[in-house]
Structures are given as C-alpha cells and as structure tokens.
Amino acid sequence: MKKKVAIGIDIGGTNTVFGFVDEVGQIIHESSILTQADQDADQLFRRLFKEIDDDFEKNSTTYELIGIGIGAPNANYYKGTVESPPNLNWGVVNVLEIIRGYSSLPSAITNDANAAAIGEMIFGAAKGMKNFIVITLGTGLGSGIVVNGELVYGADGFAGEIGHTISDPNGRDCGCGRKGCLETYASASGIRRTVYELIGTTNMSSELRNISYNQLTAKDIADAANCGDKLALEAFDYTAKILGLKLADSVAHLSPEAIFLFGGLALAGDLIFVPAKRYMEAYMLNIFKNKVKLLPSALPGAHAAVLGASSLIWNELKN
Amino acid sequence: MKKKVAIGIDIGGTNTVFGFVDEVGQIIHESSILTQADQDADQLFRRLFKEIDDDFEKNSTTYELIGIGIGAPNANYYKGTVESPPNLNWGVVNVLEIIRGYSSLPSAITNDANAAAIGEMIFGAAKGMKNFIVITLGTGLGSGIVVNGELVYGADGFAGEIGHTISDPNGRDCGCGRKGCLETYASASGIRRTVYELIGTTNMSSELRNISYNQLTAKDIADAANCGDKLALEAFDYTAKILGLKLADSVAHLSPEAIFLFGGLALAGDLIFVPAKRYMEAYMLNIFKNKVKLLPSALPGAHAAVLGASSLIWNELKN
Numbered sequence: 087m088k089k090k091v092a093i094g095i096d097i098g099g100t101n102t103v104f105g106f107v108d109e110v111g112q113i114i115h116e117s118s119i120l121t122q123a124d125q126d127a128d129q130l131f132r133r134l135f136k137e138i139d140d141d142f143e144k145n146s147t148t149y150e151l152i153g154i155g156i157g158a159p160n161a162n163y164y165k166g167t168v169e170s171p172p173n174l175n176w177g178v179v180n181v182l183e184i185i186r187g188y189s190s191l192p193s194a195i196t197n198d199a200n201a202a203a204i205g206e207m208i209f210g211a212a213k214g215m216k217n218f219i220v221i222t223l224g225t226g227l228g229s230g231i232v233v234n235g236e237l238v239y240g241a242d243g244f245a246g247e248i249g250h251t252i253s254d255p256n257g258r259d260c261g262c263g264r265k266g267c268l269e270t271y272a273s274a275s276g277i278r279r280t281v282y283e284l285i286g287t288t289n290m291s292s293e294l295r296n297i298s299y300n301q302l303t304a305k306d307i308a309d310a311a312n313c314g315d316k317l318a319l320e321a322f323d324y325t326a327k328i329l330g331l332k333l334a335d336s337v338a339h340l341s342p343e344a345i346f347l348f349g350g351l352a353l354a355g356d357l358i359f360v361p362a363k364r365y366m367e368a369y370m371l372n373i374f375k376n377k378v379k380l381l382p383s384a385l386p387g388a389h390a391a392v393l394g395a396s397s398l399i400w401n402e403l404k405n
Numbered sequence: 406m407k408k409k410v411a412i413g414i415d416i417g418g419t420n421t422v423f424g425f426v427d428e429v430g431q432i433i434h435e436s437s438i439l440t441q442a443d444q445d446a447d448q449l450f451r452r453l454f455k456e457i458d459d460d461f462e463k464n465s466t467t468y469e470l471i472g473i474g475i476g477a478p479n480a481n482y483y484k485g486t487v488e489s490p491p492n493l494n495w496g497v498v499n500v501l502e503i504i505r506g507y508s509s510l511p512s513a514i515t516n517d518a519n520a521a522a523i524g525e526m527i528f529g530a531a532k533g534m535k536n537f538i539v540i541t542l543g544t545g546l547g548s549g550i551v552v553n554g555e556l557v558y559g560a561d562g563f564a565g566e567i568g569h570t571i572s573d574p575n576g577r578d579c580g581c582g583r584k585g586c587l588e589t590y591a592s593a594s595g596i597r598r599t600v601y602e603l604i605g606t607t608n609m610s611s612e613l614r615n616i617s618y619n620q621l622t623a624k625d626i627a628d629a630a631n632c633g634d635k636l637a638l639e640a641f642d643y644t645a646k647i648l649g650l651k652l653a654d655s656v657a658h659l660s661p662e663a664i665f666l667f668g669g670l671a672l673a674g675d676l677i678f679v680p681a682k683r684y685m686e687a688y689m690l691n692i693f694k695n696k697v698k699l700l701p702s703a704l705p706g707a708h709a710a711v712l713g714a715s716s717l718i719w720n721e722l723k724n
Binding site: 244248263 | 488534535536550552553555557558559560561562563564565566567569570571574581582583650653654655657658659660661662688690691692693696697
C-alpha cells in the first residue's frame with residue numbers, strides 16, 4: 087500500500103515553498119520557487135503545479151497524495167481566497183478555485199499564523215491540547231487561536247489578529263493605518279523601533295548606535311543583549327512588557343493551556359520568554375496566574391511553514 | 406405526554422431565583438428565596454430544593470423535569486464548583502455534588518455571563534449564530550464568548566473574563582487587585598466613577614453634582630444625559646470610547662458576528678450603543694469594519710437569569 091502524503095504550500099512575498107508531508111510530520115520532499123510577487127496569481131500556480139507534478143512523479147510509486155494545504159498572507163479559510171495581501175500584487179484571488187484547475191484533491195487555505203497553530207497541534211508541542219494560542223513574531227505579529235480543539239476563524243474567516251489589538255491608541259503608526267497595534271511593539275520590527283526610540287530618548291551607550299535602522303536585525307539586538315548591552319536589554323524588557331500585558335488580555339478572553347511563541351524574535355529565547363512570562367503573570371487576573379504555559383514552538387523553524395500548511399489537510403482528516 | 410421543562414437557578418448575593426422553563430423559553434413558574442450570603446451553601450440548597458419540590462408538585466401532572474441549570478458567580482463549568490465568590494461566604498463549594506444529594510437529574514453550572522450567552526443563543530437574538538459575544542454591564546463587566554457554536558470555557562473553565570482585560574495598566578483600582586481593568590470604566594460602577602472624576606477634573610455644570618457617589622446610579626446618569634446634561638453625556642462618551650476600544654481588541658481575537666450588550670448600563674440604549682459602535686468601528690482593523698453588529702440582548706431583563714441558567718440544559722440536549 088502506498089504511504090499517504092499531503093502537499094503543504096507556503097506562499098511568501100519572495101519564495102513559495104512546497105513539500106510532501108506524511109501523517110507524522112516527516113517531510114518526504116521539499117522545494118521552492120520564486121513567487122514573483124509583482125505578477126498575478128495564475129502564473130505562480132502554473133509554475134508551482136508544474137514543479138509539484140515533476141517532483142511527485144519520482145515519488146508516485148511509493149506515495150499517494152491526499153490533499154493540498156496552503157498557507158498564504160490574508161488568506162480566508164471559508165472563502166478559499168487571498169485578499170489583497172500587502173506583499174503580493176494579486177488583489178482578491180480565489181486560490182482554491184485556481185487549484186481546482188490543476189488538481190481534484192481536497193484543498194484548504196489559511197493564513198500562515200493559523201497554519202502554524204494547526205501545525206503545532208498536529209505535529210508539534212500542542213498535540214493533545216484543546217485550547218492554545220500560537221503567536222508568530224516576525225516582521226509583524228501573527229496569531230492562530232485554537233478553542234475546543236478547533237481553529238478559531240470567526241464569523242468571516244479572519245479571526246486571530248492579535249497583532250492588531252491596540253496597545254496604545256496614540257502609539258506608533260501601524261502598517262494597517264491605525265496607531266499603537268501590538269505588532270508595532272512586539273515583533274522583529276517592533277523591537278527595532280524600540281531600540282531606535284531608546285537611542286533617541288536615552289543616553290545609554292550601546293553598540294547598536296553603530297547600526298543603521300535599515301541594517302538592524304532582531305538578531306543584532308539579541309546578540310548585543312547577550313553581551314550585556316543595557317540598551318538592548320532594555321529593548322527586550324520593553325517589548326516583553328507590552329507583549330505580556332496584551333497576552334494577559336488574550337488569556338482573559340480564552341484561558342488557553344499554553345501560548346507558543348514562534349518566529350524571528352522568539353529565537354531570542356530567554357531574552358524574550360523570561361520577561362514576557364513575568365509580565366504576563368503580573369498582568370493576569372488571579373484565577374489565571376501560574377496556569378498558562380509560555381512555550382517555544384516545537385516545529386523546526388526551517389520547515390514549519392510547509393508542515394503547518396500540510397497539517398491543514400491532516401487536521402481535516404482527523405475531524 | 407408531559408411537557409418537558411428545565412429548572413433554571415440563578416444564585417445572587419441577595420436573592421436566588423429559580424424557574425421552570427420549556428424548550429421555547431416560556432417560563433412556567435418563577436420564584437425566589439433569600440440567598441443568605443453570610444451562611445454556607447448547604448443551607449441555601451436545602452431551602453431551595455424544598456421550594457422547588459413544593460412548587461413543582463403543583464405542576465407535576467403536566468410537566469416533566471429534564472435537568473437543572475445553574476448560574477452563579479465564580480462558577481466553573483468543568484468542575485461544577487463555585488470558587489470563593491466575592492459576594493457569598495462560601496469558599497470553594499462543589500455545587501453539582503450538593504445538588505446530587507437532592508436530585509438525580511442532569512445538572513450543569515456556569516457563571517451568569519456565560520449563562521446569558523447560552524440563553525441568548527437558545528432563546529434570544531443569537532439564535533443560529535455560531536460566533537458572538539455577550540457583555541453584561543452591571544456592577545462589573547461580565548462576558549460569555551461563543552465560538553463555532555460552543556461556549557468558550559478555556560483550559561480551566563474560567564475563560565470569558567473580558568471585564569478584566571486591562572485598559573490602562575496605571576489606571577483605576579479594580580476589585581481584582583490590579584489596575585485599569587475594563588470593568589472599572591465600562592460598567593454601571595465604571596460610569597459612576599467617570600462622573601465623579603469629571604466632577605473633580607472639570608468645571609462643567611451638572612445636576613449630578615447634587616448626588617452623592619453612593620446614591621448615584623447609572624440610571625441617574627442616563628436620565629441627566631437624556632436631559633442634555635453635558636457632564637453626563639461626556640461620561641457616556643468616555644465610557645463608550647474605552648468599551649469600543651477594548652471590544653475592537655475582542656473582535657481582533659474572535660471576529661464575532663455580533664456583540665450583545667446586556668444589563669443595567671445597556672438599558673441606557675442609544676446613549677451607550679451609538680458612541681460604543683462608533684468607537685469600536687474607529688478602532689477596528691479594516692477587514693472587520695462594518696461587519697460586527699452591536700446589539701441589545703433580546704432576553705427579557707427580569708427573567709434573563711433564569712432563562713440563561715435553564716438554557717444550559719437545553720443547550721446540552723441540543724448537542
């Protein structure tokens with residue numbers, strides 16, 4: 087009997103990664119093509135399915151395809167659409183409809199943070215958990231929420247935008263057009279902004295004063311903090327404080343068993359986890375204190391996107 | 406064949422109300438006894454079940470009891486407990502265990518805001534909705550959250566504490582021991598505090614300056630606002646602004662179809678609904694704008710508690 091695998095596709099602004107993933111999260115094959123974000127969606131899927139067909143042919147005696155899961159920015163699970171993502175020149179596109187032109191396999195799409203949450207539930211550290219949140223700390227802050235064992239899509243398919251809860255209505259400009267969204271503070275970009283604010287507002291000496299804003303990475307800040315750079319440490323503390331405060335609000339809504347941090351800024355490890363947990367505990371209502379775990383994702387970073395996307399299919403089979 | 410009814414019990418600090426409720430939310434009989442909050446739980450249930458038995462005897466040829474639903478402060482659905490409610494001298498009590506001493510009927514307990522949410526779904530304006538939030542604006546701010554057609558209890562049974570999300574970490578003292586919780590602003594008590602802050606900080610003339618804090622009610626403030634009292638109108642605007650801002654955060658988490666406002670402050674009608682909706686829209690992420698209804702509860706206020714409690718049983722039968 088052939089072994090079942092699901093296709094996982096992660097559509098990014100630069101690369102589109104795909105892979106064949108089995109039931110236990112083993113990646114049989116993974117590859118990528120350029121997204122060519124300035125062009126329309128059709129050309130991407132034309133090239134993509136050619137690659138997938140070519141790559142699968144070599145495996146088709148051993149494996150059987152069972153479905154196609156896709157993670158993409160601004161994706162709507164209910165409608166199968168991708169709606170005007172900031173980094174793709176697509177407008178509103180019905181991705182599942184396009185895919186049906188290439189394959190009759192069952193297919194499902196959601197945004198990358200939701201895919202990360204399902205991936206964590208199916209293949210990662212949230213196995214067996216019924217109530218948890220995954221926070222992705224990348225350029226922005228994405229989130230996927232699981233309640234009673236199901237991903238929360240809400241009435242319109244767009245639930246789970248914790249990055250756009252408001253930390254300070256008079257705060258930093260957000261890419262969404264509003265002010266003070268959590269992701270303007272708690273994300274890889276957010277902590278860079280904080281470093282530059284601290285450079286401007288304090289006299290703390292710091293090696294980060296030698297790096298331009300456009301060159302500065304979250305890893306530079308973590309490296310400096312690990313060398314005892316006070317300004318960098320202060321930036322982590324400030325980031326963690328706002329993250330902890332807003333995660334306490336998420337806990338008040340949902341009382342999750344755990345919150346997972348994932349993505350670039352989460353790689354800073356204790357620098358972000360230790361103060362974020364401390365502030366979250368301080369800001370939580372008494373009944374929730376010392377109950378909610380703050381954990382790193384157990385998905386391997388380099389393959390998480392494909393695992394998450396493929397887990398959409400494995401999750402639907404489970405239900 | 407006898408008509409099926411569920412018992413709904415609402416335990417309050419002063420009165421405990423109970424009633425027999427049929428499948429369509431008709432209340433066959435409703436009555437109440439004093440809670441005697443300074444005494445233990447056992448005495449309440451001893452008296453309560455004597456009353457229930459006496460009252461039901463008269464109806465027992467026509468009706469058949471199918472279960473007992475209870476709304477109570479600090480109630481935990483999973484454990485069947487009530488845990489140290491501020492207005493009852495009970496400590497931690499397993500209410501469902503006590504009830505099993507009096508009745509072998511199926512029983513369930515949750516807090517009053519969760520019961521209001523299930524009541525709205527079974528008997529009220531949320532019929533057929535799968536994703537919505539009920540906010541009770543009374544002495545505090547309670548909330549019940551429904552996702553994918555199920556009440557959100559979270560990992561520990563205590564989810565849905567939107568009243569204790571933090572609006573301002575350096576803000577007003579909250580009864581929970583922290584500062585700046587939403588309920589210190591958006592509740593019947595919260596708007597009273599706002600009136601008194603405005604009396605202290607502004608020179609606006611207001612008839613509310615003639616009422617002591619302890620005498621002042623949310624209705625007084627609504628009456629003054631309806632007569633054009635500027636300070637009262639300002640208090641409603643301030644309350645609505647903070648409520649709208651924090652509800653926008655709830656929408657970012659859950660993308661509900663509707664948010665229902667219920668309880669004392671919601672009775673102010675347009676005074677609270679109109680500005681709260683305006684601010685909520687202003688603070689919401691673009692993708693959610695003009696999608697989320699802000700509605701009054703359709704449960705009749707005087708009977709909502711008993712309807713909500715009984716709906717726990719009708720809801721379990723539905724599943």
